[in-house]
Every structure is written in C-alpha cells, then in structure tokens.
Amino acid sequence: MKNLRIVILNQSKKQYEESEKSDTQKNLKRVILNKSKIKNLRKVILKQSKMKNLRRVMLSQSKLKNLRRVILNQSKIKNLRRLILSQSKMQNLRRVILNQSKI
Helix, strand or coil: CHHHHHHHHHHHHHHHHHHHHHHHHHHHHHHHHHHHHHHHHHHHHHHHHHHHHHHHHHHHHHHHHHHHHHHHHHHHHHHHHHHHHHHHHHHHHHHHHHHHHHC
16 A cells, blocks of 8 residues: 555656646746747837937938028029119119210
8 A cells, every 4th residue: 555655646746747847848938938029029119219210310301401492592582682683783874874875
C-alpha cells in the first residue's frame, strides 16, 4: 500500500511539474507577444508623428507659396505705381511743351 501511495504521489508531483512548465511556457509566449505588440505600437506612433511632421511641412510650404504670391503682387503694384507716375509725368511734360508752344 505504501508503495502504491508513493507511486501515486510521484505521479501527481510529475503532473504538477509538467503543468507548471506549460504554464511558464504560456506566460513566456504571452510576454513575447506583448513585446511584439509594443514594438508595433511604437512603429505606429512613429509613423503618426512622421505624418504630423509631413503635414506641418506641407502647411509651411503652402504658407511660403502664399507669401511668394503676396510679394509678387506687391512688386506688381509697385511697378504699376511707377507706370502711373511716369505717365502722369509724361502728361505734365506734354502740357509744358504745349504751353511753351503757345507762347
């Protein structure tokens, strides 16, 4: 009887150890999975931040384009003013010439 008890005890001990091993293996697998998930999450976060940066760059580029347009428009306005001024000077010169010819 004692031998039978010892055999049963030994078997149950082996079963317990095996179940412990399998549990630790399962836990290890979970840990590995979690690590890979964390890595993937980091990648996703990095990609998102890169996208945000890209959007900022695009925005800044469009702002630059708008600034260039504004500068171009300002230079066109200056040129127009010069033209108008020169035309008025020409008209004044014509008047002076006309007035001189009348005298």
